[in-house]
Amino acid sequence: MLYGRAGEQAAIEALLAAARGGRSGSLVVRGEAGIGKSALLDWADEAAAGLRVLRVTGIEAEADLAFGGLVHLLWPLQDRLAALPGPQAEALRAVLDSGRTSGQDRFVTGLAVLTLLSDLGDDGPVLCLIDDAQWLDRATADAVLFATRRLAADRVAMLFGARDTGFTAPDLPELRPARLDAADAGRLLAERGLTPPSPSQIFEESAGNPLALLEFAAAQREHHVAAGPLPVGDRVLAGFRAQISALPSRTRLMMLLAAAEGRGHLPTLLGAAQALGVGLADLEQAETARLLDVTGTTITFRHPLIGTAAYQGAVLARRVSVHQALAESTSDADCRVRHLAAATTAPDERVAAEIAGSAERARARTAFSAAAGLYRQAAQLTAETGMRAARLGEAASLALAAGHGEQAAELVREAEPLTEDTKARAGMAQVRAAVEFERGDGRAAARLLVEHARSAEPADAVAMVRTGARYAWFSGDRETVRAANDALDGTDPLVRGMACLVDDDFATGLPLLAEFVGRTPSSDLVWTYSAMILGDDTTTRELASAEVARCRRDGLIGILPQVLHDLAGAQISAGLHQDAAASVAEAARISRDTGSHRRLPRLNAVMARMAAIEGDERRCQELAEATPDAGGAASTAALALLDLGLGRYQSTLDRLETVQRGPLAYTTVVITAAADQLEAAVRLGDPGRAEPAFHRFEAWATAGGQPWAQAVAARCRAILGDDEAHYLRALEIHTPGERPFERARTELLYGEWLRRARRRSDARVPLRSALEIFSRLHAKPWADRASIELEATGDSGPAAEPTAENLLDRLTPQELQVVRLAADGGTSREIAAQLFLSPRTVEHHLYRAFPKLGVRTRRELSRLDLGRVC
Numbered sequence: 014m015l016y017g018r019a020g021e022q023a024a025i026e027a028l029l030a031a032a033r034g035g036r037s038g039s040l041v042v043r044g045e046a047g048i049g050k051s052a053l054l055d056w057a058d059e060a061a062a063g064l065r066v067l068r069v070t071g072i073e074a075e076a077d078l079a080f081g082g083l084v085h086l087l088w089p090l091q092d093r094l095a096a097l098p099g100p101q102a103e104a105l106r107a108v109l110d111s112g113r114t115s116g117q118d119r120f121v122t123g124l125a126v127l128t129l130l131s132d133l134g135d136d137g138p139v140l141c142l143i144d145d146a147q148w149l150d151r152a153t154a155d156a157v158l159f160a161t162r163r164l165a166a167d168r169v170a171m172l173f174g175a176r177d178t179g180f181t182a183p184d185l186p187e188l189r190p191a192r193l194d195a196a197d198a199g200r201l202l203a204e205r206g207l208t209p210p211s212p213s214q215i216f217e218e219s220a221g222n223p224l225a226l227l228e229f230a231a232a233q234r235e236h237h238v239a240a241g242p243l244p245v246g247d248r249v250l251a252g253f254r255a256q257i258s259a260l261p262s263r264t265r266l267m268m269l270l271a272a273a274e275g276r277g278h279l280p281t282l283l284g285a286a287q288a289l290g291v292g293l294a295d296l297e298q299a300e301t302a303r304l305l306d307v308t309g310t311t312i313t314f315r316h317p318l319i320g321t322a323a324y325q326g327a328v329l330a331r332r333v334s335v336h337q338a339l340a341e342s343t344s345d346a347d348c349r350v351r352h353l354a355a356a357t358t359a360p361d362e363r364v365a366a367e368i369a370g371s372a373e374r375a376r377a378r379t380a381f382s383a384a385a386g387l388y389r390q391a392a393q394l395t396a397e398t399g400m401r402a403a404r405l406g407e408a409a410s411l412a413l414a415a416g417h418g419e420q421a422a423e424l425v426r427e428a429e430p431l432t433e434d435t436k437a438r439a440g441m442a443q444v445r446a447a448v449e450f451e452r453g454d455g456r457a458a459a460r461l462l463v464e465h466a467r468s469a470e471p472a473d474a475v476a477m478v479r480t481g482a483r484y485a486w487f488s489g490d491r492e493t494v495r496a497a498n499d500a501l502d503g504t505d506p507l508v509r510g511m512a513c514l515v516d517d518d519f520a521t522g523l524p525l526l527a528e529f530v531g532r533t534p535s536s537d538l539v540w541t542y543s544a545m546i547l548g549d550d551t552t553t554r555e556l557a558s559a560e561v562a563r564c565r566r567d568g569l570i571g572i573l574p575q576v577l578h579d580l581a582g583a584q585i586s587a588g589l590h591q592d593a594a595a596s597v598a599e600a601a602r603i604s605r606d607t608g609s610h611r612r613l614p615r616l617n618a619v620m621a622r623m624a625a626i627e628g629d630e631r632r633c634q635e636l637a638e639a640t641p642d643a644g645g646a647a648s649t650a651a652l653a654l655l656d657l658g659l660g661r662y663q664s665t666l667d668r669l670e671t672v673q674r675g676p677l678a679y680t681t682v683v684i685t686a687a688a689d690q691l692e693a694a695v696r697l698g699d700p701g702r703a704e705p706a707f708h709r710f711e712a713w714a715t716a717g718g719q720p721w722a723q724a725v726a727a728r729c730r731a732i733l734g735d736d737e738a739h740y741l742r743a744l745e746i747h748t749p750g751e752r753p754f755e756r757a758r759t760e761l762l763y764g765e766w767l768r769r770a771r772r773r774s775d776a777r778v779p780l781r782s783a784l785e786i787f788s789r790l791h792a793k794p795w796a797d798r799a800s801i802e803l804e805a806t807g808d809s810g811p812a813a814e815p816t817a818e819n820l821l822d823r824l825t826p827q828e829l830q831v832v833r834l835a836a837d838g839g840t841s842r843e844i845a846a847q848l849f850l851s852p853r854t855v856e857h858h859l860y861r862a863f864p865k866l867g868v869r870t871r872r873e874l875s876r877l878d879l880g881r882v883c
Contacts, residue, residue, distance in 0.1 A: 021053055025053065025057045028170045029170055036166060041188065048223065048224075049190045064137070079150060079375035086141070098842070101121060101846070118571050124846075146179075152382060161185065164854075166856070195213075198221065202230055222245050232252050256302060261295075269332070271314070278310075296312070329358075333358065375387060409428065421444050439477070442461045442462065455487055459488065466478045479497075510529065514526075545579065547681075557580035582619050621647070625654040630655060653665045687707050688710065688725045710722075731766070732762060744759060753789075761779070777808045820877070821866075827848075828858045832866070834848070841856050
């Protein structure tokens with residue numbers, strides 16, 4: 014019977030009812046030790062009629078053991094692994110068999126858990142109970158949280174019990190059990206047959222904590238001991254220590270063994286007990302005192318605090334001997350390492366090497382956080398400073414791979430003073446640079462890489478310099494871009510090309526970049542960046558699309574947000590606004606689900622440009638202000654385009670003149686914004702203010718040879734010289750599907766010129782085309798201008814007819830992705846694997862999308878025109 018928990022029980026019942034009704038949900042029951050979290054999870058287990066229940070409890074002793082929690086959770090489901098997609102099945106087999114290796118993306122395991130739970134939901138609703146989540150190992154917590162965040166229509170309820178620290182899940186709903194009031198406290202004491210001499214004192218001292226209430230009441234009744242002034246948790250712990258200290262020495266030793274072993278694995282405990290001269294019979298008094306329970310195969314403490322008290326109450330020498338005995342009695346290599354580490358109090362290379370071996374096993378299973386911790390432990394037991402530095406360096410790299418940048422930086426700071434090895438320091442510099450870049454200091458990151466590249470292994474040096482040059486490029490550090498070129502003696506076309514561009518040597522720099530992009534690209538994102546710098550939209554889109562496909566195929570979830578970010582920019586240039594919105598939405602969703610929250614603001618610049626084109630002033634300003642370079646190149650260019658579309662020409666000029674004087678003046682986004690700058694200056698009657706920027710852009714367009722850029726340059730010539738030939742040249746160069754927004758702007762300006770020349774009939778053709786493109790792009794201010802111009806020619810324009818694009822406007826970004834993949838013939842399972850969703854969620858999106866599109870089946874869907882080109 015639970016007292017004072019009606020509200021909490023109702024919340025849990027709602028979670029269970031949702032699962033029964035086909036909807037997934039999650040809830041974190043959070044609070045201090047003894048507040049009743051486990052009791053609520055036990056009640057949920059009893060209330061889960063009709064649900065399959067999976068349950069795991071975090072174990073403090075296994076908090077650093079790679080996938081220890083996930084092994085317990087998934088052990089009953091091994092027969093279902095064969096049905097998973099290949100990479101996912103391999104990831105979970107590696108979890109369940111520490112001798113296996115997995116891929117290199119740590120989030121595939123989470124995706125596999127998602128698919129597995131979704132498959133289980135096909136057989137009926139599921140409840141996952143995860144107690145003491147604060148003691149889950151990091152790899153398990155990451156996998157389970159990834160799955161939890163992506164469950165939707167899968168009939169899976171996730172219920173966590175966690176203390177206030179140690180388990181971070183800020184985006185999951187929380188439930189905090191209330192403290193008991195006096196009436197409920199009295200009922201609880203009566204039910205347990207506890208009538209202490211001073212119940213009011215006990216209630217006050219327990220502060221409404223049920224465990225404290227019961228323990229203090231028992232202590233006062235039996236020993237007449239007042240609780241004292243310590244915090245509730247400490248008082249409960251002290252009470253347990255007092256009970257344990259009153260037991261015989263042999264019983265205390267057996268309890269210490271159980272606490273140190275942590276898992277309650279009886280065979281291991283008995284083996285160690287035999288070595289220490291004690292046995293199972295020595296636990297009898299502890300059982301009688303209800304401190305623990307012994308079953309056929311396990312020993313379980315009544316409450317985790319009892320195990321804590323048993324361990325903390327023992328002297329160090331006794332703990333060391335217990336861990337030594339456990340290390341010798343276990344058959345699990347990683348558990349042996351855990352006990353060896355706890356039993357070793359001075360540097361010992363043999364033990365350190367075993368710990369490093371365990372770290373490598375964790376790395377092979379993508380449990381990077383656990384591997385980092387193990388390498389740090391190995392370093393602490395390493396006497397030779399060079400080896401110690403090397404192991405700290407490995408720990409730092411693994412911490413970075415696990416997404417723990419600050420921890421990685423701390424490990425590097427610890428390692429650097431221990432070694433003079435320049436190659437080792439170069440490796441550490443790569444970690445420091447990655448951390449600085451994530452912190453937003455691209456300049457510091459770039460300088461670290463370029464400075465240390467000369468000391469790196471030859472195979473790493475070029476990659477370090479290229480990355481350093483890229484960081485410097487995007488942070489406005491011309492000096493470091495030049496230094497990167499010098500470091501490679503001007504032999505690398507990519508870095509040399511960038512060095513030329515920062516000095517406006519377009520004629521040399523752009524062909525060098527084109528040469529680099531023309532080589533057979535690897536999966537390195539530098540090829541995509543290079544195509545972006547060139548303004549080569551088609552190649553950028555092709556490279557980014559291929560990389561997205563590779564990430565989906567191989568389950569590379571960690572890098573996918575960056576690739577989708579790059580793809581979204583190219584999609585906006587191609588007029589594929591819905592696709593871009595879907596790419597950004599997916600990138601943001603994955604970033605949140607994987608804990609990469611620092612990536613989120615970087616996506617804003619892409620969407621700010623789309624909002625500027627569409628004339629959504631409020632959204633454009635919000636997005637621009639939220640970008641990491643707020644006031645910098647990308648956000649300023651977006652705001653300037655917004656102003657231009659809304660007729661605020663002075664503001665357009667002011668913004669772009671400011672950014673032209675800034676450190677990022679050499680970047681593509683600033684150079685190409687000269688077309689906006691010139692149009693604003695001409696409309697203000699002061700073209701001279703923008704002519705230098707235009708001439709720079711024209712030189713860039715000529716050297717780069719991109720048709721869209723040459724067309725825009727010709728358009729600029731036309732508005733400068735009031736010459737129809739340049740308009741005609743621009744329209745001739747514009748190619749279908751390439752930067753349709755720029756083509757429509759050219760047609761609008763030409764139509765305006767023709768109308769002013771009193772050639773109204775001729776003006777209608779480009780104006781109609783411009784209006785159609787602007788309408789498709791939802792570029793309202795520009796469509797309004799085209800419509801007004803068209804009316805001035807005596808033509809109100811054709812009414813917009815329903816198209817596939819109009820239908821697709823009804824879909825959410827994720828529905829759009831699912832619908833297109835389904836139309837291409839993908840099964841729900843195949844689509845789920847590509848989008849890192851569960852198959853049931855895919856079905857849910859299709860169920861919602863079909864009525865919006867006016868279809869009922871996938872066959873009808875495949876007949877729709879879902880084309881992507883405006």
